[in-house]
Amino acid sequence: MRVIVQKFGGTSVASPELRAACARHVQAALDEEYGVVVVVSAMGRKGDPYATDTLISTLGPADAVSKRDRDILMSCGEAISSVVFGSYLRSLGIDVSVLSGQQAGIVTNDQFGEARILEIHPQRIQEELNQGHVVIVMGFQGATSEGDVTTLGRGGSDTTATALGVALGAEYVDIFTDVDGIMTADPRVVSDARRLGQITYQEICNLAYQGAKVIHPRAVEIAMQRNLPIRVRHTESMDPGTLVTNAGQTFEVTGVNDRFVTGIAHTAHVSQLVLNGPMPDARAVFGKMAEYGISVDFISVAPDRIAYTVKDTDTDKAVMLLQEAGLNPEVHRDCAKVSVVGAGIAGVPGIMARIVDALAREEIAVLQSADSHTTIWCLVDGNKMQKAVQALHHAFGLAE
Numbered sequence: 001m002r003v004i005v006q007k008f009g010g011t012s013v014a015s016p017e018l019r020a021a022c023a024r025h026v027q028a029a030l031d032e033e034y035g036v037v038v039v040v041s042a043m044g045r046k047g048d049p050y051a052t053d054t055l056i057s058t059l060g061p062a063d064a065v066s067k068r069d070r071d072i073l074m075s076c077g078e079a080i081s082s083v084v085f086g087s088y089l090r091s092l093g094i095d096v097s098v099l100s101g102q103q104a105g106i107v108t109n110d111q112f113g114e115a116r117i118l119e120i121h122p123q124r125i126q127e128e129l130n131q132g133h134v135v136i137v138m139g140f141q142g143a144t145s146e147g148d149v150t151t152l153g154r155g156g157s158d159t160t161a162t163a164l165g166v167a168l169g170a171e172y173v174d175i176f177t178d179v180d181g182i183m184t185a186d187p188r189v190v191s192d193a194r195r196l197g198q199i200t201y202q203e204i205c206n207l208a209y210q211g212a213k214v215i216h217p218r219a220v221e222i223a224m225q226r227n228l229p230i231r232v233r234h235t236e237s238m239d240p241g242t243l244v245t246n247a248g249q250t251f252e253v254t255g256v257n258d259r260f261v262t263g264i265a266h267t268a269h270v271s272q273l274v275l276n277g278p279m280p281d282a283r284a285v286f287g288k289m290a291e292y293g294i295s296v297d298f299i300s301v302a303p304d305r306i307a308y309t310v311k312d313t314d315t316d317k318a319v320m321l322l323q324e325a326g327l328n329p330e331v332h333r334d335c336a337k338v339s340v341v342g343a344g345i346a347g348v349p350g351i352m353a354r355i356v357d358a359l360a361r362e363e364i365a366v367l368q369s370a371d372s373h374t375t376i377w378c379l380v381d382g383n384k385m386q387k388a389v390q391a392l393h394h395a396f397g398l399a400e
Contacts, residue, residue: 001129003170004034007139007161010041010051011178012235013081019088021236025176026089026134028238034171035129037164039139040085041157042077050080052140067112071141071151074113075101078138078157086136097128098136101149101160105167106142108150115150117142117159120167137164155216162223162230173228175215176235181242182207182214184398185264189389192399196262198243203262206341206375220244260351261342261396264389268382270297271315272332272367273322275306280327282306288321298337298379300368307368309335309379332367336385340376340392352376358395364388 006029008022022038029036046053055073059065065073079100086096105121128135139157142150152159158175165173182204185193199207201224208217214232223230223244233241275285282301289296289310294317298309310318315333322329345351352369355376359366364387368379380388393399 001035002033003037003129003165003168004029005037005039005161005165005168005170005173006176007039007157007173008041008085008176008235009157009178010044010048010077010081012176013040013085014044014048016088018235019085022085022176023089023092023094024238025174025233025235026094027092030094030134036134037125037129037168037170038085038134038136039157039161039164040078040081040136041139043081043084050077052077068148071112071115072149074151075138075141075149078140082136082138089134089136095131095133096136097131097133098138099124099128100138100143101141102143102147104135104137104164106160106163107145108142108152110144110146110148110150112148112150114153115142115144117152117163120163122164122167125164125168153218155218158216158219159222162219162228165228166222166226170228172231173223174231174233174241175219176233177214178235179214179232180234180237180239181232182244183263185389185393186266189266189386190264190393190399193393194399196242198245199262200246201244202374203341204244206339206372207263207265215244260345260348261340261398263341263398264392264396265339265341266385266389267337267339268385269312270309270335270337270379271312271318272298272307272309272330272335272379273315273318274330274332275322275327276330277304280306284325285322285327288325289318292317292321294318294321298368298370298377300370309337309368332381334382335367335379336382336388338378338380338385338388338392340378340396341374345371345374345376354395355392358391359388362387362391364391 042052044051082098086098089096107119108115139160181195183193187193205217205220230244231241294314296308300307364384366378370377
């Protein structure tokens with residue numbers, strides 16, 4: 001049996017009209033004689049009755065609930081949306097089986113709130129598919145070998161979908177969301193951002209890590225291990241969306257062009273901390289950040305300079321810790337990291353020159369830069385972020 005996994009996010013199942021759109025995708029897959037496995041997230045977003053953040057807000061003081069008990073509560077949103085969507089499909093005459101993460105065979109470690117999948121035993125799912133049922137699996141959750149309910153952290157339903165896709169040998173995993181696919185930049189920032197027909201696993205991971213939030217990078221990394229194709233699609237459209245796969249691996253898509261740069265991503269609300277002068281003990285600097293749970297990024301270490309970024313919300317704490325250690329950091333608040341992402345960047349002359357030129361034309365200073373095999377990062381003032389993204393999008397012809 002050919003299998004397809006369809007993941008519907010919280011906004012996709014939040015209303016009767018949107019659930020009807022989801023059902024059309026399920027029926028289309030059945031018409032193509034796929035065995036269909038559906039993964040759903042909790043309905044809606046924070047403030048909606050059954051959204052995960054809303055459920056969390058019903059708790060009292062944080063120290064009054066264990067992480068294990070918190071996971072039991074957090075898993076309820078997916079249980080509600082799975083049963084609601086299952087009942088809707090049954091009303092259309094579609095045979096359905098609803099399974100929890102544990103019933104679907106998802107075994108995790110016991111890191112409650114951020115559990116990792118250890119293995120999947122998909123026999124129950126396969127039995128239901130063999131009986132002609134659409135199988136709806138509650139996303140975002142699994143269970144330990146002892147039977148304790150666990151949740152998989154942010155983006156957990158994406159992770160559920162690709163992990164099940166790998167375990168079942170699926171032909172595709174479709175991620176349905178409220179955008180048309182993977183865009184060359186955030187359309188709220190760049191008005192002529194366009195949808196990409198195809199993108200590599202590595203490119204979408206970099207875009208996701210740098211601020212694009214269409215799919216969780218952890219889910220992509222699981223799919224990449226087995227070359228499992230992912231399609232990112234709009235819930236209310238039958239368009240195939242963006243195909244995520246290996247470089248050089250093509251499917252029935254059109255408009256795929258060789259390119260150096262795939263897209264521009266951005267992360268706002270960060271602060272740059274700079275330590276100048278005689279080389280401070282880098283181990284002490286970053287060890288102190290780690291000790292107090294402060295995540296650091298964009299790290300640059302030189303004989304006479306250490307520079308890195310933290311979230312704006314962590315800035316005051318980070319500065320205080322450095323001062324207590326006898327260090328006097330320069331602090332640049334309200335910065336933004338702008339990222340140029342593309343699998344074709346490596347070894348190509350002139351990419352950095354084009355970036356610097358595009359930003360200079362807009363009188364945007366580069367506070368710090370770094371690069372990897374597929375990404376070049378520039379740190380800029382936060383109030384110049386939108387202009388920087390637009391300038392780079394134009395410089396690399398991404399609207400064409």
